[in-house]
Amino acid sequence: MADPLFETSSARLVAEAVPGDNAAPMSVSELSGRLKRMVEGEFGHVRLRGEISGWKRAASGHAYLALKDMDAVIDGVIWRGAASALPFQPQDGLEVIATGKLTIYPGRSKYQIVIERMELAGEGALMALLEKLKAKLAGEGLFDRERKQPLPYMPNVIGVVTSPTGAVIRDILHRLEDRFPSHVLVWPVKVQGDGSAQEVARAVRGFDAIAPGGPVPRPDLVIVARGGGSVEDLWSFNEEVVVRAVAECRIPIISAVGHETDTTLCDFAADLRAPTPTAAAEIAVPVLAEVRHGIATLAHRTERCVRRYHERAGEQLAALVRVLPRRDALLGPQRQRLDDAGARLGLGLERRVTAARGQLDRAGAALRPATLEQRLATARQRLGGIALDRAADRELAALRQRFARPAEALKLASLERRFATAAERLAAMGRHLELLDPELPLKKGYAWVEGRGTGKVVASAEDARAAQAVTLHFADGSVDARVERGQAKAYVPPKPEQPTLL
Incomplete structure (x- = not known):
């Protein structure tokens, strides 16, 4: 028997109540609300595995995406609080496992998943994300060899970014104490878990921001260190914020993250990679005993070179002495000339x-x-x-x-x-x-000074400044002059010798 609600033969222009029908018509909002409650009640929490597509983050901080597989697609949303706590940066093409609850968005009558937690679907996805980030940063030139800075041979201050409670800092301090005791500044950070990447980046930038000559000494070298672990444990040192902080640091950096087989993007951005934190301490400073031995060797070589130079100079001097003429040979002609002059002097007298x-x-x-x-x-x-x-x-x-x-x-x-x-x-x-004639010096270009109108001889610069106007007497006449400011040197004629009466 046909349902009277769907009989086309009884369709009317204006809706009327049908005998036997006691169900009032529902609004779209009512239907969407009932469906929303049904879906949320049936699927309180689900875990979906899929590939991210259409990832975008809104200005409000919320993130929107779609999860898809071979045959289906479902929309997803991550609220701002959950999005900021993600341990990695989602990208299109990554295969993830999202945990959340299903709901319906009444505005579009579409069901979606509200994601509360998102994880990579295995190490393969993690390595794919790592390779994508590595290619991006390498394309920006952060790993170029031209950006690498040379390490100081003998740093006075060494900054260490690591956990203050782990074995890494103890190994570094012990190794530095054995090789070359140095001043060490430790910036304590978390090396694993939520917020660890931001702390490491802030520590590197904090060391770089220390001004030279301030109350806290600026490090000459920075070591970013962490012990070994899995790829997930070391992921903080693959984060973009850490890599950029290490690449932009103006202080030479040694990356010592994990063991010898572990590799992070921080190693590529650093100026030098050390296989272990202990090896980083060995690279950072020389061996004090070797330095002392080298100084002693250089001192011995310097002394030997000076001695050899002195010996060669003595040999050259001896060779020159042998070719120089004798004293008698040099003075003989002069002595003979003196004797001749003495003999001729008597005859001349x-x-x-x-x-x-x-x-x-x-x-x-x-x-x-x-x-x-x-x-x-x-x-x-x-x-x-x-x-x-x-x-x-x-x-x-x-x-x-x-x-x-x-x-x-x-x-x-x-x-x-x-x-x-x-x-x-x-x-x-x-x-x-x-010689006592006062006119004689005037004939040689000298002059004597007399105060104008006074007739007194001016004998000093002070008297000339006091007189202001003077008369200069030369051999062929007199000239009036005016004294300007400044210092002048007065001519003092030489005192003639007194005649000796025989």
């Missing part, structure tokens, strides 16, 4: 004395009475026969009487010598008088 005696004899002959009488007669003739003074006549008569006797001739010779000596003294005094 004798000739000079002989010549001087001849000049004296000629001068003495000019002073004889006959000569004087001849000169007197000539003078009388020139004066027109004027008679000489009686005193002169008496003196002339006395001279005639004195020189008439032979004994008096000797006295005349003595008088002639005294006359010659007095003439020489007079000539010397004339030369000294010429």
Whole structure:
């Protein structure tokens, strides 16, 4: 029998109540609400395995995606709190296992899953995510060799980013103490679990932000260390935030995460990878005993080089001494010239004395009475026969009487010598008088300074500044001048030697 609700033959233009039908019509919202309650009651919690598709994060922090397999697709949503707690960054194509509850979104009448937790579906998916992130960061150049910084040979301060309670920090400190005791700064962080990647990144950036010369010393080297573990345990060091912090750090970094076979993206971004945390400590510092031995070796080599240089210099000096001429050979000609000059000096003095005696004899002959009488007669003739003074006549008569006797001739010779000596003294005094002539320095380009209008000699720079207006006297005339500010040097003529009277 046909249902009266669906009989087409009884269709009407206006809906009317049908006899026997006691069910009122439902609204779309009512139907969606009933379906929502039914689905949520039946599927309180489910776990779905599928591939992520259409992943996007809204400005509100909520994330939207779709999970699909070979034959079906279901929409999904992750609220902001759950999305921020995801242990990895979801991407399209990743196979995951999502845990949540089914519900219906009434606005579109579509069922969806509200995801509370999401995990990768096995290590294969985890490694696929790792390879995708590695390719992305490598494409940005974060792993290029040109970005690597050289490690300091002997760092004064070493920063360590690791857990403060694990065996890793103890191994690093013990190894540093054995090899080369250094100043170590430890930045404690979580190395596994929620929020560990953010703590590691903040620690690396915190070390890089320390200013040189501050209260906390800036590390010369940073070690990011963690013990071994599974891929999930080491995943924090594969997070993009950690890799970027390590790549951007301006301090050289050694990555020592896991054991020798473990590899993380942090190892590629660091300046150097160490197989273990202990190996990182060995790489960071040299062996103190080897350093001391090297210094001692260099000191010995330096001393040996200096000694060898000294020996070679001595050999070169000895070779030069052998080719240099002897002292007697160098001084012999000069000695011979000195002897010749000494011998010629005696002969020269004798000739000079002989010549001087001849000049004296000629001068003495000019002073004889006959000569004087001849000169007197000539003078009388020139004066027109004027008679000489009686005193002169008496003196002339006395001279005639004195020189008439032979004994008096000797006295005349003595008088002639005294006359010659007095003439020489007079000539010397004339030369000294010429040196004392105040006009002589002026002829050589000097000038003497006189205060204008005062007539006083200005003898110092202070007097010149006080006078302000001066007159400069030169050999050919005088010039007026004005004194400006500043320091000037006054000319002081040399003090002439006093004449020596013989």
